[in-house]
Amino acid sequence: MLDLLNGFVxxxxxxxxxxxxxxxxxxxxxxxxIPLEDRDAFKYALAATLVKSNAHWxxxxxxxxxxxxxxxxxFKVGETDExxxxxxxxxxxxxxxxxxxxxxxxxxxxxPEELAKMLYKALMEGDQAVLxxxxxxxxxxxxxxxxxxxxxxxxxxxxxxxNLDLDGVLERLMEEARASGETTSLEERLLKDExxxxxxxxxxxxxxxxxxxxVADRGAEAMAKTLRKPLPEDVDFMHASREELLALRKxxxxxxxxxxxxxARKRRHGRKGPLDFRNTVRHSLSYGGVPAExxxxxxxxxxxxxxxxxxISGSVxxxxxxxxxxxxxxxxxxxxxxxxxxxxxxxEVTSYFEGVEDIAEAVHRVNTxxxxxxxxxxxxxxxxxxxxxxxxxxxxxxxxxxxxxGDARNNYHASNAWIIAEMRKKARHVYWLNPEPRSYWDTxxxxxxxxxxxxxxxxxxRNLRQLERFxxxxx
Amino acid sequence: xxxxxxxxxxxxxxxxxxxxxxLADDGIAGVVYLADRLGKPVLVEGPAGTGKTELxxxxxxxxxxxxxxLQCYEGLDESxxxxxxxxxxxxxxxxxxRVQEAEGGTWTEVEEDIFSEDFLLTRPLxxxxxxxxxxxxxxxxxxxxxxxxxxxxxxxxxxxxxxxxELGTVEATQIPLVFLTSNNTRELSEALKRRCLFLHIDxxxxxxxxxxxxxxxxxISEHLADEIVRIVRSIRSLxxxxxxxxxxxLDWARTLLLLGVQTIDAEQAKATLHILLKYQSxxxxxxxxxxx
Numbered sequence: 091m092l093d094l095l096n097g098f099v100x101x102x103x104x105x106x107x108x109x110x111x112x113x114x115x116x117x118x119x120x121x122x123x124i125p126l127e128d129r130d131a132f133k134y135a136l137a138a139t140l141v142k143s144n145a146h147w148x149x150x151x152x153x154x155x156x157x158x159x160x161x162x163x164x165f166k167v168g169e170t171d172e173x174x175x176x177x178x179x180x181x182x183x184x185x186x187x188x189x190x191x192x193x194x195x196x197x198x199x200x201x202p203e204e205l206a207k208m209l210y211k212a213l214m215e216g217d218q219a220v221l222x223x224x225x226x227x228x229x230x231x232x233x234x235x236x237x238x239x240x241x242x243x244x245x246x247x248x249x250x251x252x253n254l255d256l257d258g259v260l261e262r263l264m265e266e267a268r269a270s271g272e273t274t275s276l277e278e279r280l281l282k283d284e285x286x287x288x289x290x291x292x293x294x295x296x297x298x299x300x301x302x303x304x305v306a307d308r309g310a311e312a313m314a315k316t317l318r319k320p321l322p323e324d325v326d327f328m329h330a331s332r333e334e335l336l337a338l339r340k341x342x343x344x345x346x347x348x349x350x351x352x353x354a355r356k357r358r359h360g361r362k363g364p365l366d367f368r369n370t371v372r373h374s375l376s377y378g379g380v381p382a383e384x385x386x387x388x389x390x391x392x393x394x395x396x397x398x399x400x401x402i403s404g405s406v407x408x409x410x411x412x413x414x415x416x417x418x419x420x421x422x423x424x425x426x427x428x429x430x431x432x433x434x435x436x437x438e439v440t441s442y443f444e445g446v447e448d449i450a451e452a453v454h455r456v457n458t459x460x461x462x463x464x465x466x467x468x469x470x471x472x473x474x475x476x477x478x479x480x481x482x483x484x485x486x487x488x489x490x491x492x493x494x495x496g497d498a499r500n501n502y503h504a505s506n507a508w509i510i511a512e513m514r515k516k517a518r519h520v521y522w523l524n525p526e527p528r529s530y531w532d533t534x535x536x537x538x539x540x541x542x543x544x545x546x547x548x549x550x551x552r553n554l555r556q557l558e559r560f561x562x563x564x565x
Numbered sequence: 566x567x568x569x570x571x572x573x574x575x576x577x578x579x580x581x582x583x584x585x586x587x588l589a590d591d592g593i594a595g596v597v598y599l600a601d602r603l604g605k606p607v608l609v610e611g612p613a614g615t616g617k618t619e620l621x622x623x624x625x626x627x628x629x630x631x632x633x634x635l636q637c638y639e640g641l642d643e644s645x646x647x648x649x650x651x652x653x654x655x656x657x658x659x660x661x662x663r664v665q666e667a668e669g670g671t672w673t674e675v676e677e678d679i680f681s682e683d684f685l686l687t688r689p690l691x692x693x694x695x696x697x698x699x700x701x702x703x704x705x706x707x708x709x710x711x712x713x714x715x716x717x718x719x720x721x722x723x724x725x726x727x728x729x730x731e732l733g734t735v736e737a738t739q740i741p742l743v744f745l746t747s748n749n750t751r752e753l754s755e756a757l758k759r760r761c762l763f764l765h766i767d768x769x770x771x772x773x774x775x776x777x778x779x780x781x782x783x784x785i786s787e788h789l790a791d792e793i794v795r796i797v798r799s800i801r802s803l804x805x806x807x808x809x810x811x812x813x814x815l816d817w818a819r820t821l822l823l824l825g826v827q828t829i830d831a832e833q834a835k836a837t838l839h840i841l842l843k844y845q846s847x848x849x850x851x852x853x854x855x856x857x
Binding site for chain 1: 575584591592595596598599602603605607608639680691711749750751752755758759761762763764765771781792795796798799802804806829830831834846850854856
């Protein structure tokens with residue numbers, strides 16, 4: 091047990107969770123108070139002592155599943171099939187009695203059509219046990235797992251789900267619901283949500299089953315390594331999958347709130363204002379004219395004005411989206427935010443965000459509606475900056491902080507780096523945020539170095555963590 | 566550490582909480598049980614309105630303990646959280662000493678006297694430590710204090726003691742159950758997190774929320790409760806600025822009950838959406854979704 095827990099903890103650490111020694115000891119202590127056969131209680135005991143942030147829950151769960159999926163009595167892979175077959179037979183025979191049809195046999199003998207029919211019925215009734223059984227059977231049949239192949243579960247998952255055709259099943263379920271009676275649109279929607287929730291549960295079952303089989307095949311350590319995924323705050327903007335992007339969007343919401351509070355606090359507590367001479371003299375009277383108690387004016391730190399210039403060409407679009415979203419979400423901390431987007435042409439998009447409550451919607455509009463193509467739709471930083479400078483260069487004041495977002499892959503056009511130098515002379519700060527790893531900078535057609543020499547700082551911003559760190563220095 | 570455990574088992578905790586109308590899932594009951602067994606504080610985190618504070622209150626009610634509550638806010642300091650010397654009383658004592666001096670009292674006596682427990686004003690944290698009867702200490706919205714102030718809590722949370730320079734260390738006579746709640750507006754310090762068990766309370770599952778509605782709004786019919794929680798689930802699946810919380814679900818259920826609604830149709834849902842959602846853009850979005 092001790093070895094197992096130690097392995098578990100070191101795997102958690104490898105997955106990026108900060109688990110301290112005391113927490114490890116607490117976990118050991120906690121486990122002693124929990125009946126080991128209660129798998130859920132065991133899981134919560136470990137979670138309460140080892141995971142101290144909700145964002146890390148998913149990573150914890152994956153590792154937990156891998157490490158402890160085979161230990162419960164009900165999860166012996168070899169034996170379950172027969173039990174399930176029995177279960178299925180029982181259910182099937184009940185149905186037989188109802189339908190007076192002469193079919194039968196265990197699940198092994200079912201034709202694919204019959205399995206599909208069972209699935210349909212199970213989804214309609216939301217029977218958890220049957221769904222679980224179907225998930226196992228489906229994996230066994232369709233995933234085509236080969237022992238010893240060093241792959242993650244995604245491929246098997248895809249194969250299984252493709253064969254189950256869940257979208258089609260959902261469609262048919264809805265059709266039947268519609269046909270069966272006069273449902274209002276509200277009821278229909280609720281029904282659909284219910285079915286979708288059930289299908290999601292089925293998907294999870296399938297995933298868990300695949301994982302169980304893979305662990306049985308290859309062992310927990312190897313599996314954990316394959317399944318190791320970056321935490322949401324470490325996901326790379328440029329290579330995020332669709333689900334990861336979704337998780338990122340979710341993580342962005344609390345982050346913006348946190349940043350806003352932090353910036354506001356910094357303003358309030360940061361420093362004292364200049365000496366208030368009048369007030370000091372007035373107070374000195376109570377000390378017989380000795381200015382023993384110096385008084386200060388209230389600090390009135392100027393809120394900066396932010397100008398964002400973002401490259402929204404394909405390669406860096408996701409990054410620009412997140413940064414725009416973040417900047418506008420905390421725009422209350424700045425006196426004004428104006429933004430332009432460009433590819434080879436440049437377009438002001440400030441108006442898209444004005445009076446809009448839903449920032450995500452506005453960001454989406456920016457990406458679809460802004461007029462950013464000048465010649466061919468390949469990034470041309472030089473031209474975009476030049477156009478900006480001509481039109482709006484005079485808007486940059488000593489209160490302005492300019493943020494330049496992009497990978498500076500300029501397709502070998504002229505850089506016009508002198509514009510950045512001019513900007514810096516007028517602006518309070520000029521920062522460059524680059525979503526590429528630092529080691530790629532200035533390779534190929536990237537000329538970020540040329541621009542960065544004229545900036546106050548060039549930051550690598552590949553994930554939320556780095557973006558957060560940058561916003562912290564913004565003032 | 567915990568000499569005599571308060572709870573028998575996880576199931577006992579769950580049943581006890583259900584007895585005071587708090588429906589805990591396995592995770593919540595498990596962590597409360599562990600907190601008691603390990604003698605550790607619980608840090609409860611989660612979206613607003615999911616019953617974090619309610620949990621502490623219910624645990625107090627269940628175990629018949631006194632609830633001591635410390636509401637955190639920016640600018641909270643030692644004298645509000647831990648203890649304070651009763652300055653006015655001390656002054657009076659010193660003035661009385663003048664009279665005594667004439668009769669031969671000495672200054673040292675007085676000095677020892679004015680820094681004794683008689684002149685100490687206990688604040689929530691010290692009160693919880695000194696209590697002889699069982700208490701539940703609730704430190705509410707701990708994320709609102711500054712990082713530096715957090716350090717105030719550390720001594721209490723790990724050793725259940727308070728050091729007062731003039732008096733020495735006050736140790737706990739019994740280990741109180743401590744709950745800290747946080748809305749996660751900022752990252753709490755590692756030192757604080759390390760000392761606590763962590764519990765994240767999320768929106769409840771469909772089944773649990775239905776039970777909560779039935780328990781908290783007794784007059785409601787099962788059919789209506791079912792419809793309510795299903796609509797709420799649909800709304801939560803949208804991308805909103807602020808998802809409806811459990812307390813808002815309950816408010817909505819009470820409203821519908823007052824209006825005498827038996828089955829919800831789209832019109833009624835739309836007309837009462839403002840109880841569930843607090844942003845105009847959210848309401849607009851939900852209306853659009855529900856009627857499509």
